[in-house]
Amino acid sequence: MSVIQVQGLRSLKGEIKIQGSKNAVLPIMAAAVLHKGTTVIHNVPRIQDVFCMLGILERIGCIYSLDGQEEYIKSMRSSIILSGPLLGRLGDAVTSFPGGCSIGQRPIDLHLAAFRALGAVIEEKDEKLSASAKTLVGADIYFPFPSVGATENALMAAVYAKGITVIHGAAKEPEITSLCEFLNNMGAIIHGAGTSRLAVTGVTGLHDSEFIVAGDRIVAGTYLTAVMAAEGNVLLEGICPGHLTAALSLAERMGAELKLFKNQLEISMRGRPDCVDVVTEPYPGFPTDLQSQVMAVMASGSGWGRVEETIFEGRFGAANELKKLGADIVIEGKRAIVHGLYPLKGNCVTAPDLRGGAALVVAGLAGEGVTEISECHHIERGYENICRDLSSLGAAIRGKE
Numbered sequence: 559m560s561v562i563q564v565q566g567l568r569s570l571k572g573e574i575k576i577q578g579s580k581n582a583v584l585p586i587m588a589a590a591v592l593h594k595g596t597t598v599i600h601n602v603p604r605i606q607d608v609f610c611m612l613g614i615l616e617r618i619g620c621i622y623s624l625d626g627q628e629e630y631i632k633s634m635r636s637s638i639i640l641s642g643p644l645l646g647r648l649g650d651a652v653t654s655f656p657g658g659c660s661i662g663q664r665p666i667d668l669h670l671a672a673f674r675a676l677g678a679v680i681e682e683k684d685e686k687l688s689a690s691a692k693t694l695v696g697a698d699i700y701f702p703f704p705s706v707g708a709t710e711n712a713l714m715a716a717v718y719a720k721g722i723t724v725i726h727g728a729a730k731e732p733e734i735t736s737l738c739e740f741l742n743n744m745g746a747i748i749h750g751a752g753t754s755r756l757a758v759t760g761v762t763g764l765h766d767s768e769f770i771v772a773g774d775r776i777v778a779g780t781y782l783t784a785v786m787a788a789e790g791n792v793l794l795e796g797i798c799p800g801h802l803t804a805a806l807s808l809a810e811r812m813g814a815e816l817k818l819f820k821n822q823l824e825i826s827m828r829g830r831p832d833c834v835d836v837v838t839e840p841y842p843g844f845p846t847d848l849q850s851q852v853m854a855v856m857a858s859g860s861g862w863g864r865v866e867e868t869i870f871e872g873r874f875g876a877a878n879e880l881k882k883l884g885a886d887i888v889i890e891g892k893r894a895i896v897h898g899l900y901p902l903k904g905n906c907v908t909a910p911d912l913r914g915g916a917a918l919v920v921a922g923l924a925g926e927g928v929t930e931i932s933e934c935h936h937i938e939r940g941y942e943n944i945c946r947d948l949s950s951l952g953a954a955i956r957g958k959e
């Protein structure tokens with residue numbers, strides 16, 4: 559699918575089951591490399607990033623089966639998240655630099671600092687990055703910023719390190735907690751999940767295990783914004799509302815009515831959402847991965863709001879595309895000033911990145927006429943089938959080659 563077409567101004571109604579979490583399953587798949595045996599992972603989303611990861615795992619010697627997988631594994635993307643488990647298991651990891659992407663530079667200095675703290679030697683040669691260590695020894699690791707990926711890599715590299723590793727200033731995202739639970743379920747010894755201080759006691763081996771991946775809180779948050787933009791009443795199943803507290807309180811400030819259950823979230827929206835001020839922050843603050851989608855809601859809302867992006871320096875890509883739909887947005891550095899106008903006007907736009915693409919779908923739901931979104935491969939990296947999901951709720955949306 560390369561293009562999505564949305565015929566806007568139809569409200570949404572019904573219920574959908576949310577797919578498994580991309581940002582939980584990718585580090586879990588990487589962590590499975592730590593164990594020379596069988597790991598069974600349930601609720602794996604059928605998304606391009608998972609297929610890419612399977613391709614990389616196969617390349618390094620893993621054998622896998624994925625029920626009903628007939629997808630052809632497309633472009634291989636180097637995944638820095640494998641360097642931690644490879645270093646932990648083999649004492650040696652060579653990966654290519656992840657390089658920048660459309661939302662920012664994506665440096666890995668914190669990952670490398672963690673590996674060095676555990677005793678690894680890092681070398682950069684001809685565009686490759688190698689980390690090696692005869693033995694890894696437990697150490698104190700201090701993160702000046704709670705990097706999600708660096709916390710994950712440090713955890714995985716520390717599992718077999720001799721003695722105790724304490725990660726200070728660790729990220730606290732639910733995906734970190736699920737990685738700690740997954741590793742402990744394999745026989746690792748990690749304490750402090752969900753806090754900024756994680757203690758890992760080195761072990762000498764892990765065992766076969768099974769694990770169920772939680773629902774994707776960012777996909778759920780995306781569909782929350784879709785209901786806010788299109789109006790209506792929708793029940794999202796298979797997620798933990800407690801993983802989205804900041805996003806849910808923002809939605810209520812904007813006028814959404816929410817009902818929270820253990821594994822479900824009901825959203826009702828009547829009338830246009832109020833534009834408000836929002837700042838992205840590390841968890842438990844408002845997630846950067848929902849920033850573009852909320853901007854799309856405000857663009858079709860009422861009043862004025864300010865969106866401040868503090869995590870990624872290049873994450874306003876959707877704003878320029880939203881302006882092609884008639885949105886009134888002014889970018890000032892890390893801040894976007896949004897003046898809500900409703901309805902937006904359907905037009906041809908281009909997905910700038912994964913969540914920016916999803917934001918354009920959300921905006922299309924509030925646009926008069928047809929919005930056509932190209933470069934939709936970005937969206938397929940993280941959403942199993944956004945057209946299937948939203949059309950099951952009554953949206954007039956379809957994908958075409």
Ligand code: EPZ
Pocket residue numbers: 580581582584662663664665666667668669670703704705706707708731733846847869870871912913940
């Ligand atoms: C993870 O990326 C997620 N990706 C991102 O989701 C998410 O936006 C991000 O965490 C923040 O929550 C996956 O889990 C696969 P970071 P990650 O390291 O680990 C700087 C999506 O849409 N930094 O917490 O790369 C970095 O430049 C994706 O699903 C360093 O300076 O995020 C950025 O400004 C997008 N040095 C900030 O930290 C480092 O060594 C946050 O990065 C590492 C990061």
